Amino acid sequence: MLARLKVLATTGAAALVGALLGLGAPAPAEAATPDTIPLKITNNSGLGRPVYLYDLGTSLTTGQQGWADAGGAFHPWPAGGNPPTPAPDASIPGPAAGQSTTIRIPKFSGRIYFSYGQKLVFKLTTGGLVQPAVQNPSDPNRDIQFNWSEFTYDNSGLWLNSTQVDMFSVPYAVGVQRADGSTVSTGHLKSGGYNGVFSALRAQSGGWGGLIQTRSDGTVLRALSPGHGLETGALPAGVLDDYVNRVWQKYATATLTVTPFADQPGTRYYGRVSGNVMNFTNASGAVVTSFQKPDADSILGCHKLLDAPNDQVRGPISRTLCAGFNRSTLLVNPNQPDTSTAGFYQDPVTNHYARIIHERMADSKAYAFPFDDVGDHESLVHDSAPQQGYLTLDPLS
Structure with a gap:
């Protein structure tokens, strides 16, 4: 959600975690975590197209906005312009279908983007990075299949989520390996859940099917969140x-x-x-x-x-x-x-969008609206001493 990324101008780790993931301030860790940790990305999508990865956000060491490369080195964004200027190519080659790629993430608060088939278009204004906003029909990323995970990694550990706050798009799950070697994960859909979300939205009267965006060739790209549906006119202003x-x-x-x-x-x-x-x-x-x-x-x-x-x-x-x-x-x-x-x-x-998504999650957990964490119903993993994070790109079925 774009509003969440406004916290990237903040330098306090607790404030970043709270604003980005809807959490309270994390408890202080007894010992600082490593400067970087591995994030393993596995491509189970079944798609034969190239995958591009991006690690974008704010360095919790310097407070600067920028991107991290595959080795976890931080690169601040250069100055932007008005109109916006092209951002440096921050893409990292992702795994082929059936393969895995491991990158390292630094002390960071931001997003891991991934796209299929095409690189994403990022630009810089005088105020910082312009995020994709596919509710805008002229956004250059509208016809690209992509998604993102939000995370914070600091001295108190790793928070990593799957999110549908802005859109429901190509599916993925997140996980973390703990110090004892055990792993926890969330974000997987039930069998048939991906197509099931779109079918249920189409069947729901009142304009909910209008949230679905397709490409000119008929490919289903995503379903916008209902808040964005109000912007585009898909949902009536008085829907609630x-x-x-x-x-x-x-x-x-x-x-x-x-x-x-x-x-x-x-x-x-x-x-x-x-x-x-x-x-x-x-x-x-x-x-x-x-x-x-x-x-x-x-x-x-x-x-x-x-x-x-x-x-x-x-x-x-x-x-x-x-x-x-x-x-x-x-x-x-x-x-x-x-x-x-x-x-x-x-x-x-x-909120039928939230209802439909939660019903099709394997563990019933999702971030289908900004404060879906109230009562602990969100799709989030956390560990104070993480050994490794996981991002699994799931099938589009």
Whole structure:
């Protein structure tokens, strides 16, 4: 998600991890991790086209934006221009079908991009790197099959995720090898899950099939996130209005209790609607923050009227509301966040994109909207003493 990459101008590792992956600050490691660690990329896609890899982000050593080569050496971006100028070719040859390639990643916070058949086009402005934005029909990367993983590697370890926050595209999974030699992974789809996502979106009434982008030859490229679908007009602006109105009506006469920290069950906030505003009070009855009735854009992007600053009150409440709206659990459970998935996406008015993706993940975990980590439902691996990271390019079936 483009908003997440804004944290690349930040130098604090904890802030980077929190903003990029939606996590709290990691606990300090007892000993610093190595300067680089291996990342093994395995190509199980079944595609016979070349793969190109990119390791782009911010050096946590210098705070500079740039790219890392296959050996883990960092290269800062040169100055950009207005209009944007071509970025240096940061591509790394990826593995052929059925093969693996190992690169090294430095102390970094950013993205591992991969593309099939063509190199990606990156440009530099005076403000830094221009990321692909395929919701724009004129983006030079629109007809390329590509995807990315987000990660932070610092002295506290490795955080590596699979993400569908911006789009659902060519599938992949992530993993990490721990100090004891065991591995954990996430992000794999069920058998038939890749095509199943597109089929389910087409079958869902209300414009959800319009999220799918295809090439002129008929090749399915991706499904845009519903937030981008609002931008392109695929989804109507009022796609969630009915649900929001029912939530606002319910909590005009009932109380919504938010317990935003799993490790602090005594920290609770109480929401009631008055007019167009939901006010949250603390245990003493003082109003601590307020939210205007959110529109679909605010909900699907978890921003604007549901802005979540990196604080200890409004941000955590907003994250919880965002998750509740996307999963449509606010009407069935006045105590948020939910601790199980039983009531997720059951209302006819919901984030069907997120529902469809989660249903087709092998472990049910995904990053289908920005705060999908609320309740630990995200596709993320972490280890404080990682021996190796993994990126597995999965079949398009």
